[in-house]
Amino acid sequence: MKLVGYPARIFRDPNEEDEVYLVEFPGLGGGEVPVTTYGDSLEHAREMAVECLTGYILSADDGPGVEKPGKPVKGEEIIYPELPVAIALTIRAMRHAAGLSQKEAASRLEVTQPTYSRWEHPEKCNASVGTLEKIAKAFGRKVVVSFPEAS
DSSP states (O other): OOOEEEEEEEEEOTTTTSOOEEEETTTTSTTTTTTTEEEEHHHHHHHHHHHHHHHHHHHSOOTTTSOOOOOOTTTTTEOOOHHHHHHHHHHHHHHHHOOOHHHHHOOOOOOTTHHHHHHHOOOTOOOOHHHHHHHHHHTOOOOOOOOOOOO
């Protein structure tokens, strides 16, 4: 399972003379008004998108659309929240995919439910690499770490 990310549309604002890029997360915000941000360059807009997405998730944990990000459609790209948040959401998604409660997952990992709960909480996840390997193994996965060049 890859890290949990969310589809976003990034486009130049046609109403601005200056170079301004808008970012919309159409699957977030409960479907009424998409979560949005902007930047004064494409790179800045992507940075702001990460910050905006992370803030949204931390303020709306378990809110509409947070649990299950949609698939990107043409013209959208995936934005990942800050790494600790993405890891917590990915651990939660693996548990849901396995059809387990937190208590059952904790039992499988031989830890208490409160300990397991912290690994799924976007503000409290601080799992070590060793812990991530243990979690991955419990869900029939493996941990892969990559350090691609920054774009």
